[in-house]
Amino acid sequence: MAIASLRGLSYWYPGQARPALAEVDLEVGDGLTLVAGPSGGGKSSLLRCFNGLVPHFYGGRIKGGGEVAGLDLLTTPTRRLARAVGFVFQNPEAQLVSPVVEGEVAFGLENLAMPRREMRRRVEAALSAVGGLALRQRRVTTLSGGERQLVALASVLAMEPRLVVLDEPTSQLDPEGAAAVIGALAGLPSVVLAEHRLDGLAALATRQLTVEEGRVREGISTSRAPEPRRPRAPGGVAWRLEGVAAGPAGPLLAGIDLVGREGEVVALTGPNGGGKTTLLRTLAGLLKPLAGRVIRRSGRTAYLPQDPGVLLHRPTVRAEVELTLRRSGSGELAQVVLGEMGLLELAGRYPRDLSAGERQRAAIAAVVAGSPALALLDEPTRGMDPAAARRLRDVVDRLAGEGCAVVLATHDRELVEAVADRVLTVSGGEVR
């Protein structure tokens, strides 16, 4: 029996002429429904229909109709639908309401006006269902991204929903955190899950859907195997760390000696909190080393921070790229890098209206424009679909070919295999 159904549903965000969803007919039943598709294709919009965030929270225009657990989606407010549908968002930082884990898990129950004794029981049950009972008294700010997503899932399970919807819950996690979240989904009666990285998930799915240009179709096309790597010939020394100790507050890394060459791609891997970002920021000159020396070859350093939102502030994607080109005094055309990142069609759009994956591409185009001498990219494939990840690999190849020294911090094994000349593991204050 279907738990949720959408009938002839079309949806337009406020002020948009093109529908985000077009004529969607869909029934969701038991088991794991896996949703894939390119960034900006309509995955997030589709998922938000199931708890009424589309259209109640976002506004806009909607046609057609739908039901979840016998509730009409167009006339039932989200706060009522929340009893039947649990929702886990993409960003582990911005969806937790309470300072302490158990309070967080209880938040939905408080909204159901449940007596305190029953709340205690449910909080405990939900935390143990995700294997997170030990986190109960922890402060949310001390949790890793993976732990946060587990807590978000537990908070949803505590409300005992009929359907659990997750929007790219693992895209910002390290492989360990992602595995814990996926593992916690086993045994749930019905789940809808959108994700780009499908490895391991496809085997668990009872049904696979693709959302592209607002339309839903059955099946997921699996990505091609990456092309074989072209060998590179690294040149002279481009950067060097000599006996460096670094950290934002006290030494997180110590005694680091490393050298990178022109045209060489170095990948930094390792767990969250291990020091990858600290190493990149030290190399960029943003973080003064506590000891030792950092030497960089002359020329511009491109730096992609983990959150693309901190970069984007111009009215269009093209203007973002042009700003960097103007500042670096480069004669390069914005068109070139926009084309490389597949952004020509989005060039006139406001960057902050884009989907998470599209934003990431815009941010990359904005930093690598204008032939940098050194490119430092922190989690560049975060939230990216496979097609965009391939474009990034081509850009990294091109940069290295022009003699740019590239350093990537990433969890993405495919990216490492496809572009890295050297892999370093940053963990527990050491680099190996």
Add this chain to the structure above:
Amino acid sequence: MPNPRAVAAWSLAGLVLAAGWSNPLTRLLVALSGLAFVGLRHRRGVRLRGVLFFLAAAWAGTALLNVLLSHLGNDVFLTLPGWLPLAGGTLTLEALAYGLVAGLGLVATVLTVLPLSVCLEPQDLLVALPGPLHRTGAALSASLNLVPGIARGYLAIQEAQRMRGWRPGLRSLPEVMIPALLTAMEDSIQLAEAMEARGYGGGPRTSYASQPWTWRDSGVALGALAAVGLVLAQPPPTWLAYPALTPPALNLAGLAACLLLLLPVFLWRSPASAA
């Protein structure tokens, strides 16, 4: 943990003091006690640098605008050529003094409300709200998150833009301020969305953890009440279009009221050490 209702009482008293007495000394003392409260008793992980920078800029901006635009008063310290639009003419010490006092009022007002945002967890404030205000609560908690959010984002954004060739300066400030504001707003909206998706805002609510009212809370609330009483017992201030350039009179009642506002610093431990 301070009880949110006691913090709200403190904020209210501070507002009455800052608004009720235009005496610059009182405003200064209210601002200083607000500064002491948020500075010493803010919750763990809150960064105040951005907010304080904002306040300093707002104060300086108000004073500067008043000096340049008002031209009223007798004590001229500079005469700008007349062809300058708006600013041209005499610049007076009176205008500067008025701008400084007005700006100080602004700063004091913000500092009295700031503890609600930085000394309490947003969740505690939500729970403390009376039932009918819960819808407002979602909006409130989203906006209270905004100020610390801006401060959090500011450093990361400054770094990222510096790597794109940004250099600090008045004209380039928007390049950092706009993303800081937008990122904080997006986070706030995302939080509101997450709250909605978990059933917030629909009628009656129970609470998982109790918020005990301790004798320390009583102390702060009584102090706030007494401070308001001291203000109300005073004759209403005579309204002056522009302050005379004489030092403001030291008002004992005002001084006592401001000292009462310092109670939170002595009575409450900071949430960080309590956790």
